[in-house]
Amino acid sequence: MNTPSMDVLEAIRTRRSIPQFKPDAIPRTVIEELLEAAVWTPNHRLTEPWQFFVLEGESKRRFAEIRRDARRAALPNPDAPEVQAALQKVYDDTVNTPVIVVFTSAGHADPEIQEENYWSTFGAAYAVMLGAWSRGIGTYFRTGKAVVDSPRLRALLGLPDDRRVIGALYLGHPAVVPQKRRTPAAEKTVWLS
Numbered sequence: 408m409n410t411p412s413m414d415v416l417e418a419i420r421t422r423r424s425i426p427q428f429k430p431d432a433i434p435r436t437v438i439e440e441l442l443e444a445a446v447w448t449p450n451h452r453l454t455e456p457w458q459f460f461v462l463e464g465e466s467k468r469r470f471a472e473i474r475r476d477a478r479r480a481a482l483p484n485p486d487a488p489e490v491q492a493a494l495q496k497v498y499d500d501t502v503n504t505p506v507i508v509v510f511t512s513a514g515h516a517d518p519e520i521q522e523e524n525y526w527s528t529f530g531a532a533y534a535v536m537l538g539a540w541s542r543g544i545g546t547y548f549r550t551g552k553a554v555v556d557s558p559r560l561r562a563l564l565g566l567p568d569d570r571r572v573i574g575a576l577y578l579g580h581p582a583v584v585p586q587k588r589r590t591p592a593a594e595k596t597v598w599l600s
């Protein structure tokens with residue numbers, strides 16, 4: 408990897424969700440490095456609630472079918488000729504994403520611990536987003552319920568009942584970097600003395 412690393416604050420500020428990737432593959436060693444960093448995400452009681460599923464090849468194609476079919480199921484007229492191209496695009500865009508990592512979290516009988524586990528697992532996903540960006544790799548995190556709660560996705564991952572899919576992270580070299588806006592923190596901050 409010869410992309411120079413970037414300052415953490417710069418990565419936080421400049422990272423954007425990347426809707427379109429170049430076809431270039433991402434080496435497995437890069438994904439491993441990002442996930443090895445992500446396991447250092449803070450987690451209360453050291454539950455280390457995450458398990459990561461890296462989808463490539465056939466598993467990515469099956470994930471693409473699940474995503475396309477979820478989109479299809481939400482349409483009022485799924486068999487209409489004019490929506491077929493859009494559904495095919497959902498499939499193609501998914502399959503053409505170089506790597507997809509599904510973040511799953513342990514649940515817990517205690518709702519407080521369960522909530523902490525879910526937060527930590529999202530934290531791990533954000534760590535990967537920032538780490539990837541610092542290496543010139545773009546990401547897009549998706550949590551649409553029709554996909555993350557899909558029994559077909561759970562079956563694909565072989566997920567036991569006590570684990571939840573937190574989201575799917577799409578990774579690849581950015582083909583575009585969209586502009587976004589944010590409200591300045593000063594407008595979202597209350598200083599109490």
Ligand SMILES: Cc1cc2nc3c(=O)[nH]c(=O)nc-3n(C[C@H](O)[C@H](O)[C@H](O)COP(=O)(O)O)c2cc1C
Pocket residue numbers: 422423424425548549550551574587
């Ligand atoms: C927890 C979480 C869930 C998200 N889920 C989705 C999603 O299901 N579909 C989607 O298009 N974008 C999703 N996004 C991406 C947001 O739309 C995106 O972060 C937002 O537009 C801000 O853009 P930026 O990431 O480029 O700053 C999600 C982001 C987060 C943090």
